[in-house]
Amino acid sequence: MLSPLLLAAARSRRVRSLVTGFPLSRGVVDRFVAGEDLGGAVAAVRELAGDGLAVTLDHLGEDTLDRAQAERTRDAYLELFAALEGWDAEASVKLSALGLAVDRGLVLENARSVCEAAELAGMTVTVDMEDHTTVDATLEVVRQLRVDFPWVGVAIQAMLRRSEGDLRELAGSRVRLVKGAYAEPESVAYGSRREIDRAYVRALRLLMRGDGYPMVATHDPRMIEIALELARGREPGSYEFQMLYGIRAAEQRRLVGAGERVRVYVPYGADWYGYFMRRLAERPANLVFFLRSFV
Numbered sequence: 001m002l003s004p005l006l007l008a009a010a011r012s013r014r015v016r017s018l019v020t021g022f023p024l025s026r027g028v029v030d031r032f033v034a035g036e037d038l039g040g041a042v043a044a045v046r047e048l049a050g051d052g053l054a055v056t057l058d059h060l061g062e063d064t065l066d067r068a069q070a071e072r073t074r075d076a077y078l079e080l081f082a083a084l085e086g087w088d089a090e091a092s093v094k095l096s097a098l099g100l101a102v103d104r105g106l107v108l109e110n111a112r113s114v115c116e117a118a119e120l121a122g123m124t125v126t127v128d129m130e131d132h133t134t135v136d137a138t139l140e141v142v143r144q145l146r147v148d149f150p151w152v153g154v155a156i157q158a159m160l161r162r163s164e165g166d167l168r169e170l171a172g173s174r175v176r177l178v179k180g181a182y183a184e185p186e187s188v189a190y191g192s193r194r195e196i197d198r199a200y201v202r203a204l205r206l207l208m209r210g211d212g213y214p215m216v217a218t219h220d221p222r223m224i225e226i227a228l229e230l231a232r233g234r235e236p237g238s239y240e241f242q243m244l245y246g247i248r249a250a251e252q253r254r255l256v257g258a259g260e261r262v263r264v265y266v267p268y269g270a271d272w273y274g275y276f277m278r279r280l281a282e283r284p285a286n287l288v289f290f291l292r293s294f295v
Helices: 002-009 013-021 025-029 038-050 067-084 104-120 132-148 163-169 193-209 221-230 249-257 273-282 284-294
Strands: 054-059 089-093 124-127 153-157 174-178 213-217 240-244 262-268
Touching: 038 054, 038 067, 038 262, 054 067, 067 089, 067 104, 089 104, 104 124, 104 132, 124 132, 124 174, 132 153, 132 163, 153 163, 153 213, 163 193, 174 193, 193 213, 193 221, 213 221, 221 249, 240 249, 249 262
Parallel strands: 054 089, 054 262, 089 124, 124 153, 153 174, 174 213, 213 240, 240 262
Antiparallel strands: none
């Protein structure tokens, strides 16, 4: 019941101003966001690397409607690559932050600049997926990027009814499989947890049977066990698990100890509000943590 309200609040300017202006918010957000600047992100990378964890970094920001802001986001990624050259790291990029709603030529130009810098630094890029209205545009940009950068990955949301078809078209690619964190209409997305779980397992089967590189992004213990079972027979290092910074840290380290490759999604930056609200909507435990901290 609360999830749709929290997801709606993620795009409310009024709620944004209330939450971001509340003095205690910053301390609670620190559990899920590795600081507001690059220094915080680098510190988090060093700590995680010490535990054998790889990372993917997301410079927070989305729904950019300003060309200058899109270019500042691009530059933030270029600075990130320069700081992390040589680390087991990649970047996660939202195309809306690079100007998807401003100009298609601009977003492709910015995304290409990010990929070029990543390649020079020996790193990779995965394009995040946003709400269903952006899927076609996102996949088209990814297709164009992969002409010159075939290693570019993309996130696919199992909750969308179209996703199994998209996965078949992405055969051989790096794909991050997520359940989905946006409020979507029933016409385009599965609504119940049971339906979404079943869709996730079907997508896992497609990925594990293919010759691409599955990135299993989940904190769900049952999905992790199913993924491990489906991965039997695959070459070591031909897939990985991904989890969010600040969530199920003990499980991340348990999997590493069992010989699995685990990558932590590390967000950083001042524009943390939308990301934070979606994390609260995903799991009741996150919301309970948030409210207890305020109390």
